[in-house]
Amino acid sequence: MKKVYFQTGLTGGAKGSSYFELGNSKVICSVLGPHEIKKKSEFSINGQISCKFEYASFSHRGQSQDRSSKEAEISDLIKTALESVVCLEMFPKAILDINFLVLEEDGGVISAALNAAGLALADASIPMWDLITSSCASLCDNEIKIFPNQSDEYCPSNDGLDMEGNVVLAYLIASNQIIFYHTDGVLSKESLVDANKKLIDTCKGMQAQFKSHLLKSFCEKNKN
Amino acid sequence: THVVEVFSGKELTVVPSPGDVVTVRISQVTQRYAKCQILCIRDVELSESFSGLLRKEDVQAEQKDKVEMYKSFRPGDIVLSKVVSIGDSQSYLLTTAEDELGVVIAYGEGGVPMVAIGWQEMQCPKTFQKENRKVAKVVSELFEFEESVDK
Helix, strand or coil: CCCEEEEECCCCCCCEEEEEEECCEEEEEEEEEEEECCCCCCCCCCCEEEEEEEECCCCCCCCCCCCHHHHHHHHHHHHHHHHHHECHHHCCCEEEEEEEEEEECCCCHHHHHHHHHHHHHHHCCCCECCCEEEEEEEEECCEEEECCCCCCCCCCCCCCCCCCEEEEEEEECCCCEEEEEEEEECCCHHHHHHHHHHHHHHHHHHHHHHHHHHHHHHHHHCCC | CCCCCCCCCCCCCCCCCCCCEEEEEEEEECCCEEEEEEEEECCEEEEEEEEEEEEHHHCCCCCHHHCCHHHCCCCCCEEEEEEEECCCCCCEEEECCCCCCEEEECECCCCCECEECCCCEEECCCCCCEEECCECCCHHHHHHHHHHHHC
16 A cells, blocks of 8 residues: 555644645645625624635646636535534634645555645634544556556546546545545445445554544643 | 644634624724724734723723713723623624723824823823723722833
């Protein structure tokens, strides 16, 4: 499985932040707020989340493409997932800014972003129902690759290759709920069921690592 | 389910809720209301302020119709108030209709912080000019204030 590395509290200006590495993929997540909604026309009894997902211009190999539509789509997907975890009713009329920056892309970027979000929200002490963990896999001819590289990831333009598809999943362990589930391609029921089990197990392993890191960094911060 | 609350070294995730005593700075005074920025919620200092509104009928407990806003608050005053409700999309609704609520720090026309000389008046220690404010009954703070002014 790919090497995973993460750190929290790196961005000084943000309330909470995290850096997540999944193999060569690198994502920074920063959390700001909750602060008053500047656009005063809307009233909401619950808090809101503003999610911004961006690729750095140097994040991929090859020619630069216009990724704004992909960025907007991923921003929306992640926002829906985060809305189910954060206790929005605890900050009415306020908005939480969650920003993602992909420094390098090599597969599993959405999954890395969701993991980074879980860590950054915990670092920012935002009230949540559970800790977010995420994993992804590519299915190719009954072979399930957890955390695939970009070359192993299913892509609609990969003609001739024997790919079935991708699955990205984000999981809450204490509540045993899946908050994000995204598939690409044509997948068979058996391989999906098998993949889900493996992905959830990967998430459980990640959560143990996250928890021990968060506890350690909290103790270090509050030693005085 | 258990609820675990974690207090990290950073600013708490606080938002004004009804009943909280908040510290505000008055930004605009009209005949019917005063607009202000909420700087602190209870004892937590905010990095970004929220908007608050103090209506004429919420300034004092008695004689609500005899209140003159310009004789109760001026822009720049630091006021202790209580959150009445979440209000609307523009601002939180606040009140100073209690003895302990009202102006705590105000600068006079001389540019120097004024000293309270009653529940409706403050005086500038430099020019000795008196100005009207709805003063808060914060006893210990008044003494600290006089000490710092003497220096």
